[in-house]
Amino acid sequence: MDIGQSLGEIALFKGLPDDQLSDLASIALIKRYHRLSTIFSEGEPGSGFYVLLAGRVKIFKLSPDGKEQILHIFGPGEPFGEVPVFEGRSFPAHAETLENSTAVYFPRTEFVSLIKRNPSLALNMLAVLSRRLRTFTVLVDNLSLKEVPGRLAAHLLYLSQHNQGTENVELDISKGQLASLLGTIPETLSRILSRLSKQGYIESDGRHIRILDRTALEELAEGIRRL
Amino acid sequence: MDIGQSLGEIALFKGLPDDQLSDLASIALIKRYHRLSTIFSEGEPGSGFYVLLAGRVKIFKLSPDGKEQILHIFGPGEPFGEVPVFEGRSFPAHAETLENSTAVYFPRTEFVSLIKRNPSLALNMLAVLSRRLRTFTVLVDNLSLKEVPGRLAAHLLYLSQHNQGTENVELDISKGQLASLLGTIPETLSRILSRLSKQGYIESDGRHIRILDRTALEELAEGIRRL
DNA sequence: GGGATGAATTGACTTGGGTCAATTCAGATG
DNA sequence: CATCTGAATTGACCCAAGTCAATTCATCCC
Numbered sequence: 236m237d238i239g240q241s242l243g244e245i246a247l248f249k250g251l252p253d254d255q256l257s258d259l260a261s262i263a264l265i266k267r268y269h270r271l272s273t274i275f276s277e278g279e280p281g282s283g284f285y286v287l288l289a290g291r292v293k294i295f296k297l298s299p300d301g302k303e304q305i306l307h308i309f310g311p312g313e314p315f316g317e318v319p320v321f322e323g324r325s326f327p328a329h330a331e332t333l334e335n336s337t338a339v340y341f342p343r344t345e346f347v348s349l350i351k352r353n354p355s356l357a358l359n360m361l362a363v364l365s366r367r368l369r370t371f372t373v374l375v376d377n378l379s380l381k382e383v384p385g386r387l388a389a390h391l392l393y394l395s396q397h398n399q400g401t402e403n404v405e406l407d408i409s410k411g412q413l414a415s416l417l418g419t420i421p422e423t424l425s426r427i428l429s430r431l432s433k434q435g436y437i438e439s440d441g442r443h444i445r446i447l448d449r450t451a452l453e454e455l456a457e458g459i460r461r462l
Numbered sequence: 463m464d465i466g467q468s469l470g471e472i473a474l475f476k477g478l479p480d481d482q483l484s485d486l487a488s489i490a491l492i493k494r495y496h497r498l499s500t501i502f503s504e505g506e507p508g509s510g511f512y513v514l515l516a517g518r519v520k521i522f523k524l525s526p527d528g529k530e531q532i533l534h535i536f537g538p539g540e541p542f543g544e545v546p547v548f549e550g551r552s553f554p555a556h557a558e559t560l561e562n563s564t565a566v567y568f569p570r571t572e573f574v575s576l577i578k579r580n581p582s583l584a585l586n587m588l589a590v591l592s593r594r595l596r597t598f599t600v601l602v603d604n605l606s607l608k609e610v611p612g613r614l615a616a617h618l619l620y621l622s623q624h625n626q627g628t629e630n631v632e633l634d635i636s637k638g639q640l641a642s643l644l645g646t647i648p649e650t651l652s653r654i655l656s657r658l659s660k661q662g663y664i665e666s667d668g669r670h671i672r673i674l675d676r677t678a679l680e681e682l683a684e685g686i687r688r689l
Numbered sequence: 690g691g692g693a694t695g696a697a698t699t700g701a702c703t704t705g706g707g708t709c710a711a712t713t714c715a716g717a718t719g
Numbered sequence: 720c721a722t723c724t725g726a727a728t729t730g731a732c733c734c735a736a737g738t739c740a741a742t743t744c745a746t747c748c749c
Binding site for chain 2: 296297298299300302304306317318319320321322323324327328347350351352354355357358360361362364365366367368369371372373374375376378379380381418457458459
């Protein structure tokens with residue numbers, strides 16, 4: 236595989252001249268992981284960051300008694316683990332694969348010196364971090380200001396959006412993981428899905444969900460309507 | 463006032479040569495705000511960002527029924543409102559002064575072109591955003607995985623830390639605002655402060671709090687101990 | 690096909706923390 | 720000094736969502 240080639244298709248590296256791409260490729264390391272393996276853990280010193288090529292990775296926090304809060308789920312093309320690269324300290328959360336995955340790893344010092352020589356790489360990275368800050372504000376808003384039905388409604392609408400706005404939505408993670416992403420537990424998620432069905436807002440069959448009353452979901456997500 | 467001079471003391475601009483500082487000063491605009499005035503609102507297009515020179519600013523989200531969740535409280539030297547600069551879209555949250563405040567405003571396009579010419583400015587900004595990402599992971603962890611006593615304990619320890627680890631801590635915001643920062647309401651905060659006092663963990667008198675049992679607070683914050 | 694294993698669902702119960710309302714307290718102002 | 724106004728506290732009550740336990744369901748593999 237030509238690494239330089241595939242790097243060019245990654246949003247973070249958009250607009251870079253070919254020689255820079257091959258510079259990148261020359262410092263990159265390919266890493267492969269089995270499903271459910273740890274990529275890094277919170278508190279570890281980070282000496283580089285990753286860009287996912289294939290598979291899926293979750294970034295999450297853990298409470299002492301084992302409850303998990305997922306911060307992000309990343310797919311191909313998305314970078315993760317950058318915080319320690321620019322801030323110097325350790326990883327602020329855990330990273331684990333959801334599927335067999337392949338990532339490129341960029342060592343910190345080499346990458347920083349590349350960034351110094353390439354302003355548009357720096358700006359791309361600034362855009363990535365800014366986007367991530369925005370998603371965090373949404374997550375905080377959900378956790379603190381919405382209740383679980385609202386979070387779930389928002390998530391279903393989000394999935395629908397990313398499927399060309401279709402009414403048919405396929406959950407791409409287990410219900411247990413979805414619960415952890417929404418800041419709740421499987422039991423609660425299960426109950427609320429069935430309440431949404433009883434209300435006629437959705438039709439639910441395993442991982443497949445059909446949106447029947449989009450407006451109702453929107454109002455739930457906005458916090459205007461209560462379930 | 464020599465703007466260039468004061469800019470040099472801001473962490474974001476550390477290590478910049480004098481001519482770059484005066485470039486910065488030349489695109490900067492000084493803005494003054496009264497206490498409790500809106501600097502920007504969520505959803506507004508952002509055409510630049512701010513660095514606070516004096517006063518205090520809160521960044522917050524609002525629910526439809528008016529409940530507020532504070533994301534950050536910034537003091538002198540701290541930049542805010544950068545997300546739209548690099549990501550292009552609108553402000554992800556509201557910004558309002560807590561006191562009479564002065565800020566420098568940097569218009570987006572001019573600032574970006576400066577960053578293009580100065581890698582260390584870019585790296586400083588990457589460090590700022592990375593640090594902010596870390597604080598968000600902490601906030602999410604608190605909101606989702608800790609209960610209110612734990613969040614409060616963590617906050618008291620944080621305040622103690624930033625006062626050379628003294629046992630005497632002064633709340634620098636109103637209890638109402640503290641509640642909003644901790645993701646709760648004043649009534650609950652009040653009750654929990656008094657429970658902490660009854661337990662002998664703290665002594666509380668208005669805005670002054672004395673830490674009596676640091677270990678207990680640490681264990682509360684860790685989620686090991688329950689109140 | 691038939692266990693076996695983990696995921697998901699359902700029920701009964703508990704509880705943290707929110708709502709609403711009533712005081713009390715404290716700082717600002719005339 | 721008296722009063723006013725918003726902040727903070729306290730009490731009674733309620734409810735969303737968590738815990739614990741028991742099934743049920745689905746998938747995989749022999």
